[in-house]
Amino acid sequence: MLTPPAAVHALLFAASGPLTKEHLGELLNLDQKELALVLNATAALLKGSGETLIETADEVELRTSFEAAPIVKKLRESELSRDVGKASMETLAVIAYSTPTSKVGAPTGSVGDGATRGEVDWVRGVNSSASLRTLLMRGLIEGREDPTDKRRIRYTLTTEALAHLGITSVKDLPRAEELHAGAAAIIEHEKADAATFPDPE
C-alpha cells in the first residue's frame, strides 16, 4: 500500500518541478489541513535519504539535500569532463552530417537543417534520447521547432561545437558529401517506408 506521504513523494518526483499545494490536494483528495500533516510526514520520511522537501507558502518541491551538495557537484563535474562517448558521438555525427552541404548558408531552420530525434534513431537504429539529452546538456547541440511540423524538434550543432571542431561550417567536415549522402539515403528510405506502411507497432 502507498501511504499518503509516499504518494506525495512519488508525485513530486514525477513532476520534478514544484507542484502547488492546491494541485497536490486535488490529486490526493485531501483538504489543505490534511495535506499540511501529510507534508510533514513526507519531510520526515525523507530525512537522511539524500533528498529533501522544499516548501513555500503555496508550493512544494523535491531537491537533493544540503549534505548531498558536494557529491552532486562531483557528479556535474564528472558529467562535463567525461568523454563524449560512442553513443553520443554517433548521435552528434548524424546531426552534423544531416545538413546538406549545398544548403549551408541558406536560412537556418529550413528543412534538412540538422536532424530530428526520429531521424537520428533511424540512422543509428537505436533509441537516441539519452544521447540527445547529454549533448544538449553539454551545449554541443541545440533544438528548435521543425518549420514543417511544429511538434518536432530539429537539432543542429551549436556555434561553440563548430568552433571546437575547428570548422566554420558543417561543409568543412571530413568526407562531408559522401557521409551526408549515406545518412540522407537512410532517412529518405525510412520516410518513404513510414508513408507506405504506418508503423505496425
Added chain:
Amino acid sequence: MLTPPAAVHALLFAASGPLTKEHLGELLNLDQKELALVLNATAALLKGSGETLIETADEVELRTSFEAAPIVKKLRESELSRDVGKASMETLAVIAYSTPTSKVGAPTGSVGDGATRGEVDWVRGVNSSASLRTLLMRGLIEGREDPTDKRRIRYTLTTEALAHLGITSVKDLPRAEELHAGAAAIIEHEKADAATFPDPE
C-alpha cells in the same frame, strides 16, 4: 553526514536518468562489489517511500514505485505506454528470461546475460530482426558486444523496459526461474551443438 545509500539516492535524483554502475563507483570511490551492497541498502532505504531503484546489468535508475503508478498516472496521463506487438513481446521475453536469475548482480557482460540475435531466432523459430529493431528504436533493449565473440551483439533489457513491466530487476520477472529454464535450456543445447558443428552464421 550523508550515508553511502543516501548518496546514491541523491546522485540518481540529480542525474534524473540512469547512471552506469561504473560511473557511480567512481563518484563514490567504491569497487563494484562494495557498490552492489550499497545499492541493496539504497533499495531498502526507498522501501515504502514512493520511489524505487531499477537495476539492469550495468545501470541504475530512480523511478516512482509500483504502488505509486495509479496516482502518478493521474498526474501524467500522457505518458502511458504504447502497446508492444506480439512478435516484439516474444522477442523481449526471450531476452528478459535469458539472464539467469542467479547471475543478477554478477559482473556485466558475462555469458548468459541477455541473448544474441541468433539465440532469439533459434528459440522463436523465426527471423526476429524486425522485432529487435523495433525494441532497439523504442529504447526497450540495448546491445553490446558479446564478451566471448566480438562479432556478435548480446541484447539486454533497459531500465525503460523494466519500468514498463513495473519491476526493478530481471529477477522480479513473473515466474522467473521456471520460465528462464525453458529458454536457457534450448539456447544451451544449441550452443553445445554449435560447438560440435561450427556454424558459419
Added chain:
Amino acid sequence: MPYTIKTPEYEGPFEILLDLIEERKLLVNDLALSQITEDFIQHVRAQADFPIEETATFIQIAATLILIKSKSLIPDLTLSEDENADVEDLKRRLAAYEKVREASRELGRAWGHHPLFTIGERAIEPFFSPARDLSAGALAEALARVLAARKEVEELPEARVKPLVTIEEMMDALAKRVQSAMTLSFKEFSGSNKEKIEVIVSFLALLELVKQGAIEAEQFDQHGDIRLKHTASASVPHYG
C-alpha cells in the same frame, strides 16, 4: 533491404504448431504432432509469400512432422540417427518455445500496468563542455561506422538464402515419375547427392500421395528402398 522493410507479423512455425495442438486440447507429444501434420502442411502451402528463408524453416519442420507421422503409419519404418535427432530437436525446441510464449504472455499482462515513472524532464541549463575525444575526425569515423554497420545488416540475409524446392514442385516431379514408371525406388527418386531438405520434401510429397491413394508404397525390408507403385484405382493428381 530487410533492415528497413516493415515486415508484417506472420506467425512462426512453432507458434502455428502450438496453436494447432492447443486447438485440439492436446499435449506436445508424438501423437499430437502426427495429428496436426496435415494442417501444418496446409499452412505452409497457403503462405506462398513467406520470405524465402522462412519457408525453408517451415518446410524443414513439415518434413520432421512427416517423419513422426510416417513412423506412426508405417511401424516398420526405422528413422536414421539424423532423423531421430531432428524429431527430438523439434520436440525440445517446441517445449522451450511453449515456455517463451508463456513468458511473453506474462510480460504482456504486466506491460504498462504499473509503470515506474521517470523523474520529470527538468529544464536543462547547457554548459558548453566538449571533451578530448570530440574532433571532426572522430565524428566522421562515428558516422562511417554506423553506416557500415547498417550495410552489413542489410547484406547479411541474402547470403543465407538457399535455392529451395517447393512442395508443389516436388509433388509434380514425383507424380510424373510415378506415371512413367510403374515402380521406382524412393532412393532413386530422391537422388543420392541432393541436399537433405530435398530428400525430405520428396518423402513428404510421397507420403501425401500414398495418403491420397494415388500410389502404393511398399518397403520390403527395414532398411531397404520404399517401392512406389501407381495404383490402378486412382489417377495421379495434377498440380500446378
